[in-house]
Amino acid sequence: MTDAACRNTDRSESGSDLQKLADSVKTFDGTSRKSPIASVSEIFKEVADAYGGCVADFGDDAAAIDIGNGDVILFAADGIWGRLIEKSPWWAGFTSVIVNINDIVAMGGRPLAMVDVVSSTDSETFKEIFKGMAEGVKKFGVPVVGGHTHPEGEKSLSVAVIGIAKKEHLIRSDSAKPGDLVIYAIDVDGRTGPNSPYSFESVFSKTPETIRKMYEAPQIIGQKKLATAGKDISNPGVIGTLGMLCETSGVGARIRLADIVIPNDPEITIEKWCLMHPGTGFVFTAAAGKAEECMSVLRAGGMTAAICGEITANKKVIIENGLNSAIVFDFEKDKITGIRK
Secondary structure: OOHHHEOOOOOOOOHHHHHHHHHHHHHOHHHHOOOHHHHHHHHHHHHHHHHOOEEEOOOOOOEEEEEEOOEEEEEEEEEOOHHHHHHOHHHHHHHHHHHHHHHHHOOOOEEEEEEEEEEOOOHHHHHHHHHHHHHHHHHHOOOEEEEEEEOOOOOEEEEEEEEEEEHHHOOOOOOOOOOOEEEEEEOOOOEEOOOOOOEEEOOOOOOHHHHHHHHHHHHHHHHOOOOOEEEEOOOOHHHHHHHHHHHHHOOEEEEEHHHOOOEOOOOOOHHHHOOOEEOOEEEEEEOHHHHHHHHHHHHHHOOEEEEEEEEEOOOEEEEEOOOOEEEEEEOOOOOOOOOOO
């Protein structure tokens, strides 16, 4: 997929419209639901002695556990929203595979296997969830190797994934530096998700070969050390996810709305896109001298990639259109996860 797949439109906005967009990102459910993370991490500080082998833990897409010989095990888990399970158990199962694999790949890792925890009193729901997961396994080639089922209680689905990477190739989310360029890399060849107006689905219609090539690109980024930081674009959307990266890195960013990667669909406005969760999407930061090569690798994998701004030292995430600007997050007083470098 080339950059021609990305719509190039006039996204100019008045100052009031831009501030309205900034406020909508800041107060969006996909962003605000991250707030409990800091309080959870505080509890586990009481047992900090047990974390000696952890290279990365709370606040990153996956935990990285040092296992020696220059290798780390990557470990992550995601729970699927109950309302999605109610709408489509099959799609919930399929999505649970995608989001977990994204967490490993975003850190430059290779996913190895998954386990699940599924609860439902309805046997048909069980069956559809597992059928959806099986389709995800077929697409990505990463197996579900076990888990646990609860044949009682409310419908729920959580999946954990394990991966591997070289310690020196890790792409972390707390290492962006002022002066780095911000790169968005997204598969824009897709559609608005069938079960949520806030999701963008780009995996289902692709061949396993196409998908696996795309997901190898961040591993190459890590191996070549082309990025200073990176993160899987998740429920907070393109700006909210960048905000999480900036918060943990102790930095800010200025982002040009006109340059953000967006699908070639007139029904997806920039206001809507900023609140959507792309099925395959990452934000990376890179030193100016490595940004072009970083984008070349991502494009060769099949994603659309573009430089959309730069990292700053002032701890504010600002969106601008050339004439107007608005502060989305000011980390001197705001928090998303509350985890700081």
